[in-house]
Amino acid sequence: MRKRLTLLLALCLSLPAFAQVNINLVSRDDSNAKHAIAALELALGKAGLDYQLNISPGTLTAARQFQDALDGTIDIIWTAATKRTEQHLIPIRVPLYKGLLGYRVFIIHKDNRDLFADVNDYSQLKNYVFGQGRGWPDTDIMRHNGLTVETGTYEGLFLMADGKRFDAFPRGIHEPWSEVETRPELELTVDNNLMFVYRMPFYLFVSPHHPELAEALKEGFNLALKDGSFDALVMSDPTVQTVVKYGNIANRRAFELKNPNLPEATPLDDPTLWFDPATLTELDSTTTSLPPQSKDDSTTANNAP
Numbered sequence: 001m002r003k004r005l006t007l008l009l010a011l012c013l014s015l016p017a018f019a020q021v022n023i024n025l026v027s028r029d030d031s032n033a034k035h036a037i038a039a040l041e042l043a044l045g046k047a048g049l050d051y052q053l054n055i056s057p058g059t060l061t062a063a064r065q066f067q068d069a070l071d072g073t074i075d076i077i078w079t080a081a082t083k084r085t086e087q088h089l090i091p092i093r094v095p096l097y098k099g100l101l102g103y104r105v106f107i108i109h110k111d112n113r114d115l116f117a118d119v120n121d122y123s124q125l126k127n128y129v130f131g132q133g134r135g136w137p138d139t140d141i142m143r144h145n146g147l148t149v150e151t152g153t154y155e156g157l158f159l160m161a162d163g164k165r166f167d168a169f170p171r172g173i174h175e176p177w178s179e180v181e182t183r184p185e186l187e188l189t190v191d192n193n194l195m196f197v198y199r200m201p202f203y204l205f206v207s208p209h210h211p212e213l214a215e216a217l218k219e220g221f222n223l224a225l226k227d228g229s230f231d232a233l234v235m236s237d238p239t240v241q242t243v244v245k246y247g248n249i250a251n252r253r254a255f256e257l258k259n260p261n262l263p264e265a266t267p268l269d270d271p272t273l274w275f276d277p278a279t280l281t282e283l284d285s286t287t288t289s290l291p292p293q294s295k296d297d298s299t300t301a302n303n304a305p
Helices: 002-014 031-047 062-071 083-088 122-127 137-144 154-162 176-181 211-227 229-236 238-246 277-283
Strands: 021-027 051-057 076-080 090-092 103-109 129-133 148-152 169-172 188-190 194-197 202-206 253-256
Touching (some): 021 031, 031 202, 031 238, 062 076, 076 137, 090 211, 103 176, 129 154, 129 169, 137 148, 148 154, 154 169, 154 188, 176 238, 211 229, 229 238
Parallel strands (some): 021 051, 129 148, 194 253
Antiparallel strands (some): 076 202, 090 202, 103 169, 103 188, 103 194
């Protein structure tokens, strides 16, 4: 704590009086971006910084986003944590959705509503093809677990699902309903049968050119966690409310996948950062949440090899 306060003081002393901190971002203005920016603003406010967010619209690939942050063209990005990303950028180790991104349910073509109805064993999943983004951590996770994956761009994946280029497009459980709703011209829906589960924290990452900004954000998030405002932000997010309404987690057959790129420093032992198993069930008796687990151990009934 003393080290962080010292770094925050150094940040303040390094800037002229009343100087504003300019923060450059690129956003595709989807639900993840809106939530990440809201969390960013919460932490900046708690840290007491005077700031200006310069948000440019864009749909960068994961690789381009990473490189721009590494070069300092972008100051902050939001993405799933991997060993490589944590090695080169500065992670703010507060999972922005408290672990919900690791629950993956499937966007499917409407003709395939019953495609997974009889899948009860993990080996059966090897008969299907899944769509994921180029450079996404999920792509590596699914391939590592023996699944066949077809890749594409974010927007292209919805068109590929509509064209039946693959069988399912796994999405974070807070994502698919709004994504399907905003694309009414496509014949897409959300599967009600299955779910993948894996640990994949979704963080803010700061460019290595701005370590003082990273320290301010860490302090701001610590304060937001202590006073409950971060939890309130997460639970008020419309996509999290959608999980409560439609997720039906307890009634899905869950298959746990191992994440080979989960960083060693992931704060799995801090219960304040992850959804407690009782959290969602208190809101809706049909839902539950991912229980604590180690990086290597499996806890769900159906496990990947």
